Amino acid sequence: MRVLFASTGGSGHFNPLVPFIDACTARGDDVLVVAAPRLEATLAAREHPYRISGELKEDELRRARARVLELSRDDGAALMIREVFGRLGVAAMLPALEEACREWRPDLVLHEACEFASVVAAGRQGIPHARVAVSAARFTGSMDELLRPVLAPYGPGIVERLRTSTYLTRLPASLDPSPYAVTHRYHETPEPGVLPDWWGGAEDPLVYLTLGTEAGALATATGLYRAVLEAVSELPVRVLLTAGRGTDLSGLGPFPPNVHAEAWVPQADVLSRASLVVCHGGSGTAFGTLAAGVPLVCVPLFADQPTNARLVTEAGAGLAVASTDVPVGGAPVLDTEAISRIRSAVELVLKEPSYRARAENLGHETRATATCGELIDTLDPRT
Structure with a gap:
């Protein structure tokens, strides 16, 4: 299987994709990652192929950030989602993702929850896609309606496709009930190493x-x-x-x-x-x-x-x-x-x-x- 992964910048957004990338690699699948420029050093240190998308328009990004910094916590977060992850992020990442979907022809697209250009690109090529949660479902769900006006220029029904696509989350159901009809929960399997004794044998908590x-x-x-x-x-x-x-x-x-x-x-x-x-x-x-x-x-x-x-x-x-x-x-x-x-x-x-x-x-x-x-x-x- 060919699996395309898509992520905006920042390790907090890319990291939830990593166990799925590793699982696909272990299965023998072909993997391609398309990500924002901030992740280039991270991707270069890994073994799988990757492509870097375009940069966000710097002048518009600067203006958006300046507005965010003037707002309350909730209003600033809403503006960040709508303008930076939504309008500016989709515009920057869509060309690279459309090219990958059209030429590489993945069987499946997995994108982190704040990356939306892949939903547009996969939809245009008829490729199934699934959303990998970064945050709690109640926060992720609150983003969807904020995106409606900025995704509308790319075609009808994109927010609805986003809501009905498969949703993957590492949070257990009792902690984070999901509003998404098709929700699959998973866990990672880290192997802890030895933590050095930096406290000279002390046994306090x-x-x-x-x-x-x-x-x-x-x-x-x-x-x-x-x-x-x-x-x-x-x-x-x-x-x-x-x-x-x-x-x-x-x-x-x-x-x-x-x-x-x-x-x-x-x-x-x-x-x-x-x-x-x-x-x-x-x-x-x-x-x-x-x-x-x-x-x-x-x-x-x-x-x-x-x-x-x-x-x-x-x-x-x-x-x-x-x-x-x-x-x-x-x-x-x-x-x-x-x-x-x-x-x-x-x-x-x-x-x-x-x-x-x-x-x-x-x-x-x-x-x-x-x-x-x-x-x-x-x-x-x-x-």
Whole structure:
């Protein structure tokens, strides 16, 4: 089978496709990835063929981002979806995807949930396509209607095709009910490695602090890292902080004695040993943590993070500490009271066993779903 994968920029959007790319490769399928220019270095480090789409129009992108930064969190997220992922993203990626669908003739197109040009290109060539979730279904579903005016110029019924296409999500049903009629759930199968003992044999609970690869690189992340470090520095815990390869760790220090900082550590290595994760509620971190059966404390910033934090709290698998609502580009307000609330949330989740128990239940539910390879077998249109 020939499978075309499509992704916008950013590792958080590409990573959900990776286990399916690996599963197709293991099956002996032919794989081609079409992605935004930001992913070129990532794709060049892998073995499968790829093509890079056009760039977003820089002047229009700059104007859109400037508008986003002036808006509230919810309004900024809506504008980002409509203008950047929708109008500008489709225009930039459609030529490369149309060429790939027309000339390479894939049997199936798999696209991450915020990439929409492939839906247009596959529809024009009569090729089946499936959507791989990045976020929770309630957030993904909220995007669809926002896209209607920007997808209308490409033909009628595109949003309806998007809604009726197969939807693949790694979130268990009890956590994230899906509005999509054809929904398949799956789990990944990471193999944890050995986590170094950076704490000299200490056996206190391990708290993992991360803001992921995207939010962690923002200038506004420094204040959040410092606030959380202040909140946990005097607690009887070990802390591992990862800030991303693009972050200067020296700007976050000096670190308390119980804190060790690294640019990056494989998530599976940490989650296999962590007692708690403190994060921004990004999808990759939050749902990877729950799949491993580990509870969370979320301090959401923007985009889908408030939705993810609500899912965590509603499920009883952790707590959320909300900062004051500010424009997307602004720094979250994390005063002494907020730091105290973070500390209290960490203490409560570590002390109260129900949070861990609920997270473990969600992990068991996740692992009972299909593997990516099993799903690919069912999606093969030739069978």
